[in-house]
Amino acid sequence: MTKDHPHSVVEAMGNRHDYLPAAGRDALLPGYDLLTRLLGMYKLHETLVAQAELTADQRVLEIGCGTGNLTIRAKRTQPGAEVIGSDPDLLALARAERKAHGLNGIRFERAYAQKLPFPDQEFDRVLSSMMLHHLETGVKTAALAEALRVLRPGGSLHIVDVxxxxxxxxxxxxxxxxxxxxxxxxxxxxxxxxLRKVGFDCAVVASQRHRRLGRVTFYRGTRPN
Incomplete structure (x- = not known):
């Protein structure tokens, strides 16, 4: 483990990884998609993708994609966009790739949100769903700074989280x-x-009480031109 990784969360969950698996533990991964459905995540993903206003000529990245539900939603909403899902969890990525079979212009890559393997100004949109609250402050700040780095001027980061x-x-x-x-x-x-600390212009798009998650809030961070 390195100081760049959310190690104390991992240790608290009893994992052997230097990241938090999509379902918390590898053994729970088969039930992860059912859990997200029961939590009402599909509706939240639909709302987040609508807020991102995707177009066919865009490149879109999700950080912390897990089994790919939001990444696939973005691709199906805007088939002409090139969409990449990234996550450190290889087991979750394998499941995401199976779910995306038959879709063109979508791929999944192993990556930590705080250390993205992409060039500067590579994407028009970055998406994040229910990931940030798992991260320590330093890792969270680094992940947001990386999102800013890979966005083109005028591009935007769209977050939904508790x-x-x-x-x-x-x-x-x-x-x-x-x-x-x-x-x-x-x-x-x-x-x-x-968001403002790392250089984004920030807006709270919406906040709502959620029957199962308590309160969820949607944010938009725009990279200045």
Missing amino acids: GGEVTPDDGLMARLLLHNDHARDNLGDGIPQL
């Missing part, structure tokens, strides 16, 4: 979130502050 103006009235998951060390940066204006 957090925002969370209160105990948002439900059990919200109350747990308020006491979670790694989610602290997601609370209040934490994400906008980090």
Whole structure:
């Protein structure tokens, strides 16, 4: 493990990896897609992709793609775009590739969000779903800085994650979130502050109470021209 990786999250989950697997543990991966469906993630992905306003000539990257649900959603929404999903979890990526079989202009690559293997200004859009709250502050900041680096001027990062103006009235998951060390940066204006710190122009697009996740918030970070 290196200091670049979210090691304390991994250790807390009892993993042998230097990353947090898509389902938390490798053995739970077969049930991951069912879990995301039960959590209502497909609707959140639909909303996030709509906010990204994808066009056919764009290059799109998802960081922390897991089994590829959001990456595949983006591709099916805009078939002409070139879409890449990235994640350090090889088992999740293999599952994503199987699910994307038959789709052209989509691929999956192993990569840590805080150390992306792509050139500067390579993408028009970067997407992130339910990843940031797992990361320590330093790793989270590095991942956002990498997203800025690989975006073209005027390009945008689109995030959906738990957090925002969370209160105990948002439900059990919200109350747990308020006491979670790694989610602290997601609370209040934490994400906008980090986005601005690394150089993004930032907007909170929407925030809503979620029956299963407590509160989810959508953010847009734009790379200045």
